[in-house]
Amino acid sequence: MTAQTAMRRTQLYLAPLEGITGYIYRNALEKYFPGADRYFTPFIAPDQNKLLRTKETRDVLPENNHVPELVPQILTNNAQHFIQTAQVLRDMGYEEINLNLGCPSATVVSRRRGSGLLAFPEDLDRLLGEIFDGIDIKVSVKTRIGSEDADEAAALMEIYRKYPLSELIIHPRTQKQLYRGRADQELFGQLLGSFPFPVCYNGDLLTQTDYETFTEKYPQTEYVMLGRGVIADPGLFHRIRTGETTSRKRLREFHDEILAGYREAFGEDRNAMFRMKEIWIYMFRLFPDCEKYAKKLKKAQSLAQYQCAVDAIFEQEMI
Incomplete structure (x- = not known):
């Protein structure tokens, strides 16, 4: 087989x-x-x-x-x-x-x-x-x-x-x-x-x-x-x-939908952001050259800082 x-x-x-x-x-x-x-x-x-x-x-x-x-x-x-x-x-x-x-x-x-x-x-x-x-x-x-x-x-x-x-x-x-x-x-x-x-x-x-x-x-x-x-x-x-490859656009939509869901479920941004950081521990692998922005994401203390780091990561080359 x-x-x-x-x-x-x-x-x-x-x-x-x-x-x-x-x-x-x-x-x-x-x-x-x-x-x-x-x-x-x-x-x-x-x-x-x-x-x-x-x-x-x-x-x-x-x-x-x-x-x-x-x-x-x-x-x-x-x-x-x-x-x-x-x-x-x-x-x-x-x-x-x-x-x-x-x-x-x-x-x-x-x-x-x-x-x-x-x-x-x-x-x-x-x-x-x-x-x-x-x-x-x-x-x-x-x-x-x-x-x-x-x-x-x-x-x-x-x-x-x-x-x-x-x-x-x-x-x-x-x-x-x-x-x-x-x-x-x-x-x-x-x-x-x-x-x-x-x-x-x-x-x-x-x-x-x-x-x-x-x-x-x-x-x-x-x-x-x-x-x-x-x-x-x-x-x-x-x-x-x-057999379809993972689309950068679709991956970003997936990310944004989860973030929006967490913000609604938790009623505030901070817990939503930290929950997203748990996912990124695994998902960084898709962006092998994102180390500098990964550090910024890990250090982010506000949703604005987090979003800025995410924007930069999604501009990097995907495997």
Whole structure:
């Protein structure tokens, strides 16, 4: 199978990135650079005090989302919190919920959430058992391959095989690796075909070449999740689907729509500007000669200073 054939049959997902891929970003991406089949929300973290906070509710409200399919993601190690939150989301019209077992951040891991739970396979097994005993909605899982070592993967995958997951999204790094080193694509390839449910690949596909190389090597992969590569190059999904290059004009319109959305959502400029700076951490890659203006953008303390730096960056050569 050629990469072109793989491109036609592979489903593309946008990975959730906290602080970036909220509904304002998702809607703009779908409007200006369509190509993703599914979008996943940044994680919802319910606790004993509240299932959904105001910000999380706003992000999942169906009327705020204009994308082909949206899957809410929950971060918890408490089955009842997951079930109760899933019921709220089901009542909003959602048909699938994703359980986050992949987040590697220290604050999450220290509370045995995200990939922190992978170090305790008995607790993980118990959590999944309680969730599937108490839920009537599809549940998918996003996971890493272990806590400390990839040798943990076999036992973890056996746990997942016990349950009727709607999908398993595998980021083939351990929690300890964070985002260092290379994702273990070979291990993912060995796991393909060994599950009774769909499996999605996630990790290190940052460019169209990365994507095409991966799908050529593992043509049986039907589902691929991209994250940082899309934030760095918002046109990536669209280019994979159509072959069209990212237009400078369209990229600027995309940028301006997100900025306007943030200004409206936050009710003031300063928070909107700082949220845009988080996106630029990735998107500077599109403008390799913008270092001088990138520094000005990072130092900007007012919207006028920020806009001036953005204008200068968009005058630079794009890759």
